[in-house]
Amino acid sequence: MSTVALNLRATWGRTYGRLVGSFREPTWLITDAILPNLGMLAFVMLYRALGAPRSFETLAVVGGLLATYWINVLWGMGAQFYWEKQSGQLQLYFVAPCSRMAILSGMALGGFLLTTARSAFGLFLGFVVVGVRVEPFSLPALLGVFALTMIALYALGMVMASLFLLWGREAYHLSNALYQPVQFLSGLYFPLKTLGPLGIVSAGLVPLGLGVDALRQVLLGAGAHALMPLRFEVALLVGLCAFFLWLARVALAHLESLAKREGRLTQRWQ
């Protein structure tokens, strides 16, 4: 069997496990689909109450939808190796001949598909229930920017996951500490431009903010209050995709090697 075929099977195996498992627990509808959207609705209501331009409501909905992916990357992707390690399962992944990237890709794909199913409820809330509006837009542009954002975001999740090969609870705290700052620096519920120079720094580091800003530009045009022209943001996103995928691969190999040297790959208690 070729390496490519092996890794495709491994990716599908891990994706299937995540998809089937999650759909078997109907409580996710409440905890993962309904509750996270309440924050987004609060911002829509706030902008409406303040009489802000209608485009601000759309900004909040787009940000709220992407926030669900960020939560998934952070806890379902970045921290997943922590749970695997705690349950003693991580070693079973590491004695398998498939690439670690294949397993992480399976986690990413499964997580992405699940989150997309969940964010459908957010779309319904935003566009049907509270009635936010968008300008006429190009569907290929929307899908392209969305795909780039997701690749960059989940590749960042892979980088974070690699930290758990060496660290346990320490990396868990890092994930915890990143949640709110990244959400803030990504301007999920306001235009990234509002952050001024900090917004530019954020856009260069965190794919979430850049993706949100680019998606808003596709959907709202000038009403998006964009940080920089769309083509620059797309170019930056392509760069971040390549950088994070490369970094994930290097970090996984390096930290796996270090963890094996220090004997920390299979320690559960750290």
Next chain:
Amino acid sequence: MAPDDPLNPPAVEVRGLTRTFRAGPTFGGCPGGGEVSALGGVNVRIERGEIFGLLGPNGAGKTTLIKILTTLLFPTAGEARVAGYDVVRDANEVRKRIGLVSGGESSGYGILTVRECLWMFSQFYGVPGKVAGPRIDLLIETAGLSEQARTRINRLSTGQRQRMNFARGFVSDPDVVFLDEPTLGMDVNAARAMRQYVARWVRERPGRTVLLTTHYMREAEELCDRIAIIDHGHLLACDSFAGLRRLVESGQHVELEVRAADGGTPVLPSLAGVPIVWGAPHPERGTRALKFRLPPGGSLADVLRELEARGVRIEAIATRETSLEDVFVALVGRGLEESDEREDDGAGPVGAP
């Protein structure tokens, strides 16, 4: 060690394998408690087609050796090869050829069914669907989980989960299987079925190899072609069970149930020059156990005659050959359970992570 045939390398070959761990935490850059040696220059060669047992108390280095052989841990020094491939340089080639089952491990996700979990792991080894399906069915049947095939893992009992873990180790039909305490938590019947499966698996697939660590001496006696005894990171002996017995040949073990004619217990430290040990009295029968080891060339008849001469009536006699446990005690200096209890009390050597 025999020279390698490059076309037919041994299943496992270990030369001077050493592994040390940093002991204790570090504070403010200050080193902790130095280093702990988990393996101290181990040499072993396991031929293809063998079922090889590794016996030792907790912290002896068994799991460390298995972790190195399964590419989960780097050795500090020395060399280890599995199926002819170096475990550090050719780790991926090794992984294609091995399976691992650790006792008490938790594999799969609670929300998946037994069958789904086994299928998921088969995909990590690239097993095509047409092959994976029948193989998984057979493994589920062997593990006695046919009725639970579509049951979620989080609804299985501990023993059932352990049987599923066992099945998982064989789902890729590996060349070399590492079984680290595989029957831990299984009931007697399930453990027997697993042993039978392992024996059959090796018999029906020439060249397939099993490295087994176990706390159950009978399991090693029953299953293994050769057994190595390891303690404090050093191999103390490695041979077939018969060979190990010869190594510490200690004669025949005799256990008598006796009754003193006057109802009391005679004070006898030895009989016909053989040291004896008195067991606890049997309250209902009014008898008492008496144990001794008859040295090679010793006469059981002389011992029995002396007992009768002292007014002791013999109710029952049982003899047994030197067991693996006797060998273990002779080589390690303590019994397996005793060793584990000591380490549980924190009095034993520091175990490797």
